[in-house]
Structures are given as C-alpha cells and as structure tokens.
Amino acid sequence: MTAELMTGTELAAEMVAKAAERAQAVQAQYGVQPCLATVLVGDDPASATYVRMKQNRSKKAGIASRSIVLPAETTTEELVGEITKLSTDPAVHGILLQHPVPAQIDERAAFEAIDPAKDVDGVTMRSFAAMAFGDPGFRSATPGGILRLLEAYDVPLEGAHAVVIGRSPILGKPAGMLLLASNATVTYAHSRTRDLPDLVRTADVLIAAVGKPNFVRGDWLKPGVVVVDAGYNEGNVGDVHFEEAAAVARLITPVPGGVGPMTIALLLEQTVDAAETAVRSLTTLA
Numbered sequence: 001m002t003a004e005l006m007t008g009t010e011l012a013a014e015m016v017a018k019a020a021e022r023a024q025a026v027q028a029q030y031g032v033q034p035c036l037a038t039v040l041v042g043d044d045p046a047s048a049t050y051v052r053m054k055q056n057r058s059k060k061a062g063i064a065s066r067s068i069v070l071p072a073e074t075t076t077e078e079l080v081g082e083i084t085k086l087s088t089d090p091a092v093h094g095i096l097l098q099h100p101v102p103a104q105i106d107e108r109a110a111f112e113a114i115d116p117a118k119d120v121d122g123v124t125m126r127s128f129a130a131m132a133f134g135d136p137g138f139r140s141a142t143p144g145g146i147l148r149l150l151e152a153y154d155v156p157l158e159g160a161h162a163v164v165i166g167r168s169p170i171l172g173k174p175a176g177m178l179l180l181a182s183n184a185t186v187t188y189a190h191s192r193t194r195d196l197p198d199l200v201r202t203a204d205v206l207i208a209a210v211g212k213p214n215f216v217r218g219d220w221l222k223p224g225v226v227v228v229d230a231g232y233n234e235g236n237v238g239d240v241h242f243e244e245a246a247a248v249a250r251l252i253t254p255v256p257g258g259v260g261p262m263t264i265a266l267l268l269e270q271t272v273d274a275a276e277t278a279v280r281s282l283t284t285l286a
Contacts, residue, residue, distance in 0.1 A: 003249040005258075006228070008145065011152050012261035016061050019269045023062040026275050030283070034275035035064040036094040036120065036268070037086045041079060041101045042072035051098050054264055061268050066092060076106045080113040087115035093278055094120035094271035099170070108169075117277065120270040123170050131177045138270050143175035145262030146207065146228055147182065153251060155205065155226050157182040163200055165189045165216065165239070166209030171230060175207050196220075208239040218244025227252040230259050 023034045036058050038051050051067070058065040068082055079101070086092045095118045101107050116126040122140035130137025139147075150157065162184040166172035176186045184205065189196055197220040200206060205226045208216050213233035218241060221227065227249045231239025238255030246252050253259055 001243070001246040003227070003246040003252040006149060006153050006226070006251045006253045008149050008253070008258050008260065008262040008265075011149065012145075012265035015148075015262075015265035015269055016057060019063075019265070019272045020061040022272045022276070026272065026279060027062070030279040032275065032279050033062070033064045034094075034272050035066060035092050036096060036271045037066040037068060037089075037092045038096045038098060039068045039070070039079070039083060039086070040098045041070045041074050041105065047098045047100075054096065054267065057264050057268060058271075061272075063268060063271055072102050073104075074102070075104065076109055079105055079110050083110060083113040087113065087118060090278070092118065093275040094118055094267070096121050096267065097123070099123075118274055120267055120274055121170075122174065122270075128169065128174055128177070131174050131181070134181055138273075139178065139266065140170050140174040141267045141270070142171050142209075142230060142259060142263045143178050144270075145266045146175060146230065146259060147178045148266065149228070149253070149259070149262050150205070150226070153226075155251065157184040157205065160184045160204040161187065161202055162205040162207065163187045163189055163203035164207045164209065165196075165200070166207075166211070166230075168209060171209045172207070175209065175230075179205070179207075206240075210239050212239055213237040214239075214241040216240040216245065218248050221245055221248045223248055224250045226250060228259065229253050229255050231255065232260065 027033045040051050055065040086095050095114045111123045116124050119127050119138050122138045127138050162179045164172050164176045167190045180186050200220040201222050207228045209230040227245050229238035229240040
C-alpha cells in the first residue's frame with residue numbers, strides 16, 4: 001500500500017463536538033433544543049442500523065432525536081402526510097427520510113414534502129438548485145461531507161479533473177455540482193458510459209458512488225489519483241477494490257471510516273444550522 005488513508009473519523013468528531021457546543025448555546029440562549037426527526041419506512045436491517053447510529057450521534061451532540069417508524073406497506077400519501085406534520089412542527093428543525101424507501105413509494109414526492117428550511121440531508125430539488133447555483137442552502141450530506149474531507153486533506157480541486165461514477169440525485173449529481181463550484185472540471189460516468197476504465201484513468205480525483213462492491217479496479221487508476229469511495233456494501237466493502245487502488249492512489253478513503261462519519265457529522269451540523277436560523281427568525285418576528 002502506497003496511498004495515505006483519508007479518514008473521516010477524527011474530522012467528523014471535531015465537527016460533531018463543535019455542533020454540540022452550538023446546540024448547547026442555542027438551548028442556553030433561547031431555551032430551544034435543536035431537534036432532528038428521522039423517518040424510517042419498513043424494517044430493513046441496514047436502514048434501521050443507520051437510523052440508530054444517527055440518533056445516537058444526535059444525542060451525543062445535544063440534539064434531540066424524534067423517531068418515526070412506519071410499516072413497510074405505507075403508501076406515498078401516508079408518508080407525505082407524516083413528513084408534512086414534521087415540516088409544520090416548530091419543535092423539529094431537521095428532517096431525515098432514510099432511503100431507499102419501499103418500491104411502492106414515490107421517493108421524490110416524499111423528499112419534496114420536506115420543508116427546505118428543514119432539509120438538513122439536502123435531498124430536495126430546492127437544495128440541489130442551491131448547490132448548483134452557489135446559493136445559500138443545505139448541502140446533500142454525503143457530497144457535502146466529501147468536500148469537507150477533501151478540503152481537510154488539502155486536495156487541490158481548482159483545474160483538477162474530477163470523475164464521478166454515479167448519478168444519484170442525492171449523491172453523484174450533487175457531488176459533481178459541489179466539485180464544479182470548487183473549480184474542478186467534472187465528468188459524470190454511469191452505467192451507460194463507454195470505455196469507463198479509460199475514462200477513469202484520466203481522473204485526478206475519483207468519486208465512486210455506484211453501489212457495486214469492488215467495482216473500480218486498481219488498473220483503472222492513474223498513479224497519484226485521489227480516490228473517494230462513497231459506496232457501502234455488505235461486509236464493509238466499498239465500490240473500489242481497496243487493496244488494488246491503494247497501491248496506485250495518493251490518497252484513498254477506507255470503508256468504513258472514510259465518508260460515512262462525515263455524512264453524519266454534516267447532517268448534525270446542518271441540523272444546528274437550521275435550529276439557529278429558526279430561533280433567530282422567531283426572535284426577529286417578536
């Protein structure tokens with residue numbers, strides 16, 4: 001292995017600690033505890049585990065956690081109704097819909113039921129537009145976490161060629177927008193991209209978000225590339241073949257311990273941001 005590990009654990013811990021200080025200040029000054037509501041549909045074990053992790057981190061950061069668990073047969077209309085209730089509840093500052101949702105649900109309709117002022121996971125179209133246009137708003141949690149990680153490791157993005165494998169509206173697409181805002185030249189790759197290995201070999205920075213274990217191989221990479229593995233598959237395996245890639249790359253994120261902690265940390269940070277905005281708005285109105 002020649003690559004340096006680009007770990008998110010320590011940086012995420014620092015972000016959560018700062019978020020906890022700010023949450024305490026909000027409560028001390030305004031008597032309001034920042035609150036993150038999580039919505040889980042069905043009983044998928046992995047999704048349930050992710051939600052528990054986020055709830056536990058919330059409590060450690062002094063952020064109240066509200067959990068809504070709905071049966072797997074929930075309809076789009078029922079889910080939208082639950083999210084709408086949270087969107088209009090002044091005690092809730094952030095809303096997280098755990099995804100993916102069951103097949104019968106229109107996930108986009110559910111996301112759009114989230115008040116953009118509470119969209120701390122950055123999944124609504126309004127949040128995406130803000131990222132694309134450089135306007136104020138919440139970043140998609142995983143892409144935003146990735147950018148913070150690249151900044152922490154002093155990865156030069158200006159003029160760099162960044163290849164994003166994956167075009168998910170909550171991961172691949174917003175990651176590309178944030179990289180573009182950092183003056184990188186961005187190429188999106190996906191399931192219909194021709195000659196994908198050849199394209200990947202042109203990357204200075206690679207974001208792998210394809211959802212397939214060990215998909216990116218070491219011989220796809222040029223020496224010195226920065227590899228961010230945003231995938232998580234069964235058995236703690238990412239989308240990049242770690243051992244092969246680590247022999248070629250300059251920097252590489254491990255799975256777990258790379259992108260994952262940053263996602264949760266940014267989610268909590270943005271929940272406190274939302275709470276601060278909400279209480280200041282109420283103070284101004286008063």
